Amino acid sequence: MTTYENLTCPATASAVQRFTDPTTWGTFGTQWHSGEQKNLQCYAVHQETHDVKTFIFRCADFSALSFEPGQFITISPVIGGQTLFRCYTLSSSPTRPFAFSITVKRVPGGAVSNWLHDNLKPGGKLKASGPAGSFTPVGHPATKLLYLSAGSGVTPLMSMTRAACDMAGNLDIVFVHSARTPADIIFHAELTRMQAAMPGLRVISVCEGLGDTAQWQQPIGRLDLPLLSQQVPDYKEREIFTCGPQGYMEAVKTLLREAAFDFAHYHQESFDITALNEEPLIEQAATLDQQDVFTVTLSRSGKTFSMLANQTVLSAAKKAGAIVPSSCSQGVCGTCKTALLQGTVEMNHNGGIRQREIDKGLRLLCCSKPTSDLVLDL
Structure with a gap:
């Protein structure tokens, strides 16, 4: 069974370079x-x-x-x-x-x-x-990091912390996690062990209430600017990564704006995880004479349907009964990646497709709108 007990954190001269170099991670599998x-x-x-x-x-x-x-x-x-x-x-x-x-x-x-x-x-x-996904410290060299998370938003930051502990023990990381009560802190015991094993790691847990916990030595309440300034006085010198519910991330951005933080050093998960269970927003209605109409042909099934220029190809295909794998509907996850065999689209994605894939003719249907008739590899 995989476990993170008895961690050792070897410091290397090129730790930051290894941790943030995109070529590093291709060596592990x-x-x-x-x-x-x-x-x-x-x-x-x-x-x-x-x-x-x-x-x-x-x-x-x-x-x-x-x-x-x-x-x-x-x-x-x-x-x-x-x-x-x-x-x-x-x-x-x-x-x-x-x-x-x-x-x-x-x-x-x-x-x-x-x-x-x-x-x-x-x-x-x-x-x-x-x-x-592009929410990663890879490509953002920094010796001082601040991880801010709430609820299940702890997961990507936990991956980053585990990786840093395994291979880059000389990084300076402050990990501030917010939860409802101490019993709701995910990975609490492991983070405590990691803090003891990695000299450069400091873990702070902020709980809204005590719940059934009789004694608690860490902050009670919600993360705000006075609390952040007290617990992490050098936060303006750090590369910040944030993940959590949308309301939490907006609150973090608001307090950092208040502090005049340089957002060139701020990164957050680019989609609200809770929104993945929701249907995509209904597109603005338009009559046929207000919009161009294009024909879409699915090469494998032979199915053909018409769609408006203001529709995404994914939503139009689903309305026409086509089976298209999809998940986030926000151009992030890459699930709806499909080869465009003929035609052109306007695509505005959020990191779910790489340039080399675009060069090969792939498109994310959830964030692509037609600018001509299309033939898709479906």
Whole structure:
């Protein structure tokens, strides 16, 4: 079973360079492209808190996985005879590539999170695509880092911290995590051990209340500018990475604006994880004489349908009955990546596709609107 007990943190002269160099992470396993599906087998499940579990996987062919700390995969379980797609951040470190994990909070009414908690056991199998995502310290060299998270937003920052502890022990990291109560702090025991093992790591937990905890020595309340200034007085000198519910991330940005922080050194997860269970926003209505109308042909099925210029190709294809894998609908996860065989689109993505993939003719259908008739590889 993969564990992070008895960590050692060797400091190397090029620790920061290794940690932030994109070529580093390709050395820890086979390349798993964001549009490629793999068969995964679950071989361990850990209960983190009363409503959070970690699911540890390995590839069915026992191959290693190469990813950057902070990236996510898109799993596609079959639930009730229907394939659903959801993005989950890899909470494990890429320095341990043969076993990798996602850490999932049970969401009331969430089809996939509840299915995972209730049904996925060691030995269970599912398919996944990925890794993908640009929320990573790779490419942002810095010796001083500040990680700000709330709730299950801790997962990408945990991956970054585990990676730093494994291979870059001379980084200066302050990890500030917000939770409802001490019992709701995900990875609390492990972070405490890591802090003892890694001289450059300081962990601060901020809880809204005590819950059933009788004694608590860390801050009570919510993160605000006075608390941040007190706990991390040099925060303006640090590269900041933030992940959590949308309201939390907006509050962090507001307090940093108040402090005149230089946002060139600020990074946050580019999509609201809770929004992944919602349907995409309904597009603005338009009559046929107000918009250009284009014809879309699906080369494999032979299906043809018409769509308006203000529609995304994904939404139009789904309305026409086409089966297109998708998850975030925000141009982040890469699940709907499809080859454009003919025609042109206007695509505004959020990091879910690489330039070399665009050069090969791939497009993200969720954030592409037609500028001509199209032929898709579907």
